[in-house]
Amino acid sequence: MNLKTTYMGLKLRTPLVVSASPLSESIDNLKRMEDAGASAVVLYSLFEEQIRYERYEHHRTTSQGTESYPEALSYLPEPHELFVGPEAYLTHLTQAKQAVSIPVIASLNGTTLSGWTSFAKQIQQAGADALELNLYSIPTDMRLSGAELEHQYVEIVRSARDNVSIPLAVKVSPFFTNFANMAKRFAESGANGLVLFNRFYQPDIELESLEVTPCVYYSTPMAMRLPMRWIAILYDRVGCSLAATSGVHRGTDALKLLMAGADVTMLCSVLLRHGIDHLRVIEEEMVNWMREHEYESVEQLKGSLSHKNCPDPSAFERAQYMRAVGGHKVG
Secondary structure, rough: OOOOOEEEEEOOOOOHHHHOOOOHHHHHHHHHHHHHHHOEEEEEEEHHHHHHHHHHHHHHHHOOOOOHHHHHHOOOOOOOOOOOHHHHHHHHHHHHHHHHHOOOOEEEEEHHHHHHHHHHHHHOOOOOOOEEEEEOOOOOOOOOOOHHHHHHHHHHHHHHHOOOOOOOOEOOOOOOOOOOHHHHHHHOOOOOOOEEEOOOOOEEEEEEOOOOEEOOOOOHHHHHHHHHHHHEEEEEEEEEEEEEEEOOHHHHHHHHHHHHHOOOOEEOOOHHHOOOOHHHHHHHHHHHHOOOOOOHHHHHHHHOOOOOOOOHHHHOHHHHHHHHHHHOOOO
């Protein structure tokens, strides 16, 4: 069975890629991912806050005691949390490249234009096979229009493209007025791949301590429906690779996304829940289904049920909603 696929020009053994998660913080885990069949791995994200923290610590260490007024020493508050700094990230990236033969994709999350671009070159120099820009932000400025925000995102991609020559993926949320237009603009600005979709972690309120706390839930197979729809709509229309992430728990999930038009399917929650070796189970499920249904390769089935090739393209649009509602009878 030929499971080979191409993602942003990277030749991969299978479409199964491990997405960014704490699992990639260990070199041993990266080796286990390769042994279990992962065709590539995305490292955990480096956040701009971590870069700023390291710079602040350097400035504080070198300038401490030079102020004329004692009260100036406490002008900048002490951070409440220690982050793994960018130098440690680069070292980990270099060690990962030495430890495994599969592609290693770095992940960068910034909040300002300079935050995205200033570190991208160093990631490339450290040996990353590709870079994933993780556009994870919650706009709260009421004066910021949707058009302005979209322009900022496009400029981030364009600026990053100007600073690196390695393949560039953009991991985005679906929350745009016209996502098809944004996908097109990202590709035109230099994105080699789109990762659909970023899953925002919603906060919770702890009633006893009266604190807002982070809340992380594993995805379920239902989560794959959203990226599946948009990958099907975008297939063969945007001129870049398409990666599906969130909700891939079974071999059949991966197959559905490939039929919609995905080049790769990314896994995280299922590996956190069942362990890295579960990659073997998913690949075996894919192979068994393809053999039973007489498919010889991933390329043969890729995009076969996309919006472009589906016998009923309206199934991915509004008409399907009317059918679903109309077909639901209440007793």
